[in-house]
Amino acid sequence: MCEPLPKEKTMELRKKHIGPSCKVFFAKDPIKIVRAKGQYMYDERGERYLDCINNVAHVGHSHPEVTKAAVKQMELLNTNSRFLHDNLVQYAERLTATLPEKLSVCYFVNSGSEANDLALRLARQYTGHEDVITLDSAYHGHVTSLIDISPYKFQQLGKEAKKDFVHVAPSPDIYRGEYREDHPDPGAAYAKEVYDIIAEAHKNNRKIAAFIAESMQSCGGQIIPPPGYFKKVADYVHEAGGVFIADEVQVGFGRVGKHFWSFQLQGEDFSPDIVTMGKPIGNGHPMSCVVTTKVIAEAFGATGLEYFNTFGGNPVSCAIGMAVMDIIEKEDLRGNAVSVGNYLVELLNELKERHPMIGDIRGAGLFVGVDLVKDRQLRTPATAEAQHIIYKLKQKRILLSADGPHRNVLKFKPPMCFTKEDVKTVVDEIDEYLTVMEEVAGNKTKIITNGNKRKENTETCNVVSVKEEKSLSDNTQDNVQENVCRNGSRFSSKKHEAKRIRT
Numbered sequence: 001m002c003e004p005l006p007k008e009k010t011m012e013l014r015k016k017h018i019g020p021s022c023k024v025f026f027a028k029d030p031i032k033i034v035r036a037k038g039q040y041m042y043d044e045r046g047e048r049y050l051d052c053i054n055n056v057a058h059v060g061h062s063h064p065e066v067t068k069a070a071v072k073q074m075e076l077l078n079t080n081s082r083f084l085h086d087n088l089v090q091y092a093e094r095l096t097a098t099l100p101e102k103l104s105v106c107y108f109v110n111s112g113s114e115a116n117d118l119a120l121r122l123a124r125q126y127t128g129h130e131d132v133i134t135l136d137s138a139y140h141g142h143v144t145s146l147i148d149i150s151p152y153k154f155q156q157l158g159k160e161a162k163k164d165f166v167h168v169a170p171s172p173d174i175y176r177g178e179y180r181e182d183h184p185d186p187g188a189a190y191a192k193e194v195y196d197i198i199a200e201a202h203k204n205n206r207k208i209a210a211f212i213a214e215s216m217q218s219c220g221g222q223i224i225p226p227p228g229y230f231k232k233v234a235d236y237v238h239e240a241g242g243v244f245i246a247d248e249v250q251v252g253f254g255r256v257g258k259h260f261w262s263f264q265l266q267g268e269d270f271s272p273d274i275v276t277m278g279k280p281i282g283n284g285h286p287m288s289c290v291v292t293t294k295v296i297a298e299a300f301g302a303t304g305l306e307y308f309n310t311f312g313g314n315p316v317s318c319a320i321g322m323a324v325m326d327i328i329e330k331e332d333l334r335g336n337a338v339s340v341g342n343y344l345v346e347l348l349n350e351l352k353e354r355h356p357m358i359g360d361i362r363g364a365g366l367f368v369g370v371d372l373v374k375d376r377q378l379r380t381p382a383t384a385e386a387q388h389i390i391y392k393l394k395q396k397r398i399l400l401s402a403d404g405p406h407r408n409v410l411k412f413k414p415p416m417c418f419t420k421e422d423v424k425t426v427v428d429e430i431d432e433y434l435t436v437m438e439e440v441a442g443n444k445t446k447i448i449t450n451g452n453k454r455k456e457n458t459e460t461c462n463v464v465s466v467k468e469e470k471s472l473s474d475n476t477q478d479n480v481q482e483n484v485c486r487n488g489s490r491f492s493s494k495k496h497e498a499k500r501i502r503t
């Protein structure tokens, strides 16, 4: 173990030796976490933070059973998958048992990015095609091949950044997208967009290797695809000779409660051709996996190239992965995701009745988004307000984040041991901040209109001026936001950050 350093020294060394594009949460006053347990993290002073966002610590931070499994196997052996080992095959058997029967072949890798990169290789090798259809606002990983197919990232680099082999389909967002909750069949309508993209690509002599999507979009703003969407897309993509890749890196392993995999929310008539897994799979241990069909795996193998991965599928990682699966079952964490997730949505819905700033609440299990708006009719994103809430919560030692293309969606994806009490704590705080912001917005409207009379417009909540909002949107994702909330209010003159940092 390293010697503990004073926080200032940690910051100084980090500035000196760690790449500047590696960001910290709350850059002006970062948090130094020294230990964690369950859904709680503790800083160097022993202050406890409630973790509402860490879907990596899936079964809870520092779960003793995970540690025990790791230590036990490390004391015995750790080596690569060129040797026979029971952990590898038994873990593969256990994982594939959770999936539709056709998904029976595993490749173990080390990160979500590695998994998606390999998924692209599999798709391209199997289909002999190159092009990829991805969703708007999607993020699939940090390596070159994935920045190319992650509009969330490459769109920040300007219009030229989109490669010719990449096709961006609209996010199937029924709250903000073109086809909304009042559309008779938004799933079919969004799938038709993919159909049109394929037709256009074919006109240009391009061929589709894969459609890739998160089973529920996370960075994209906690989007739950409408019913029937994946099945229809898969049909169109298969007709074009391509494959369907479901990215379960953020949302897999029972987070939705009712199912083990989020794509299963789309019904039994849908099954992807490739599934990628990461983050929760090892509860913080760096491991990940790609699961595919026998035919795709055989096509990949037919090149004669060996696939070797030094760390992928080592006995220690497999032991940890197995422990995570055991705990999900033993502690009924899927059941917990259902009951605690439902309670969260119930309390948020109560807030929605009182707070016009809540535009939409969407989620499944312990994956919930709260879309904040300035105006319910226009659905104007309340970006700065969302950042303000995140900032205020941090002061109360509650860690939440906001994401989506407008960074106005509060996102909940806590460790699966999150409790109803935790839900109550965080929702009560949000209630308070919304009340204050709406009061200020009301006062502001009063001043703007005619002196004494408060304007009774319950649907409007303009906390941030147009000028401030412009400066906000002009900022790049990681810039520090200063004074984004109205000066003179109870929640003003603080420095907030409007940033995109994901776990």
Ligand SMILES: Cc1ncc(COP(=O)(O)O)c(C=O)c1O
Pocket: 111, 112, 113, 114, 116, 139, 140, 141, 142, 214, 218, 247, 249, 250, 278, 279, 502, 503
């Ligand atoms: C949906 C999704 N896919 C892939 C990745 C990449 O995973 P990793 O950071 O482990 O490489 C991420 C990371 O945030 C992600 O959110």
